[in-house]
Amino acid sequence: MPEQDAQEARRTSRERDSHGDAYDIVIVGGGHNGLVAAAYLARSGRSVLVLERLGHTGGAAVSTRPFAGLDARLSRYSYLVSLLPDKIVRDLGLRFAVRERTISSYTPTERNGVATGLLVGGGEERTRGSFRALTGADRDFESWQRFYSMTRRVAERVFPTLTEPLPTRKALRERIGDADAWRMLFDEPLGVAIEDTFDDDLVRGVVLTDALIGTFADAHDPSLAQNRCFLYHVIGGGTGDWNVPVGGMGALTDALATAARSAGARIVTGREVTRIETDGTRAEVSWRTDEEAGIVSAGQVLVNASPQALAALLGDAPPAPSEGAQLKVNMLLRRLPELRDRAVSPSDAFAGTFHVAEGYEQLAVAHREAAAGGLPTAPPSEIYCHSLTDPSILGPELAERGYQTLTLFGLHTPAGLFAHDNDGARESLLKATLGRLDAHLAEPITDCLALDEEGRPCIEAKTPLDLEAELRLPGGNIFHRPLAFPYADESAGTGRWGVETAHANVLLCGAGAVRGGGVSGIPGHNAAMAALGH
Secondary structure (H helix, E strand, C coil): CCHHHHHHHHHHHHHHHHHCCEEEEEEECCEHHHHHHHHHHHHCCCCEEEECCCCCCECCCCEECCCCCCCECEECCCCCECCCCHHHHHHCCCCCCEECCCEEEEEEEEECCEEEEEEEECCHHHHHHHHHHHHCCCHHHHHHHHHHHHHHHHHHHHHHHHHCCCCCHHHHHHHHCCHHHHHHHHHCCHHHHHHHHCCCHHHHHHHHHCCCCCCCCCCCCCCCHHHHHHHHHHCHHHCCCCEEECCCHHHHHHHHHHHHHHCCCEEECCCEEEEEEECCCCEEEEEECCCCEEEEEEEEEEECCCHHHHHHHHCCCCCCCCCCCCEEEEEEECCCCCECCCCCCHHHHCCCEEEECCCHHHHHHHHHHHHCCCCCCCCCEEEECHHHHCHHHECHHHHHCCCEEEEEEECCCCHHHHCCCHHHHHHHHHHHHHHHHHCCECCCHHHHECECCCCCECEEEECHHHHHHHHCCHHHCCCCCCCCCCCCCHHHCCCCCCCECCCCCEEECCCCCCCCCCCCCHHHHHHHHHHCCC
């Protein structure tokens, strides 16, 4: 729209704010997707109100100082960026940047009584040499190159569609234009392709891990939940690269909140929405605080919350329950630990993704144990050090003294395992997880932990039930519900943009939308486009 029209619309928006009860659009939830939608819609001239339950915006994409008296600003929940399109950053003029990691991953192991590992990154020849040293040949390295060349070609074709109206399954398949790639990623369990492509158990496990982050599934799960998770992990940015947000994840949501407010959106925190009443044309949104309650009206409502929360607000039948399956651990260290594998420096090993107990068979055993109702005896996890790539999250004194952060993400720990005794299960799982890490270190990780101002070790752990309590993630599911393939499904009523609901003027703009999950802003973008009639 012409700039003068946009200015007039923003003036009208301010006038409506002064009356406080009527808006073009109300957005429920100020997580990153809600902020993306608010910025797009306010820039289009709509009057926009964002209502956020917590005392701050950002949802799961926030940075905090979790350890008392120490100036370390950690990405507390979500921690890396891959799926955020450059288009959103450009469109909204965000002052936000990411940095590439010099190392993709390091996976320690022991072969014939000798500590060794697989290093991916640092140049093609270094990676080839690491594959050869581990496996004794070049075959798995060459297979790796071919396999990830395939996923990159898929990424180049699929990623641009995520901010377009949903393609049909047929149209997406034609766009990919590779029958073998389609079969491996969309038609048959991912375990088939992994076992056909790679020989070494450790190499197979490293590939499989991207199919299991936050997803409780076996490599051969017939539901293909692992395939959907894998796809979203390898298509980000059209490359599949996972990058470090400069300044921490909170830098993104701060930039989004600034963009939304600058465009004229009103953001109110500490205000919980309790009900949405709609006739399909106009809606009334009820809210409350500890001291007061009120109602605002809007032509459209966008809900940046889970499908379960959306159903509760509307009084609709809830969707099928789902649960998360991950352990999140944040640590602040005085120094990085030394490794048993002396061929790799700690700064290289922890700069990328450090895989622990993630061999192919280890992952299968952990899944079987958890599916049988027990915590894995060798919990698989992956770790990385944000501060190696972006030291700005540390205060100058900590950085000068060599302090580092570690973020650990555990796999195969579904929410049901914590239902009887969350605190006890958390303690047991954390102990076992750190024990598996220690098996590859020359010194215990606890010897490297910093101490806060009260003398307590700087480590915190979050189970799926903790995430449910703190962020209202259903069952602690970081994706809100099982991920969907990024194409239209008429039987499921996915709609034009994958954000539509049974109510014409209510849209879902959270991670539970089709093409949701992860820190991407894509559901927020797509809900804004749907609201604008694109």
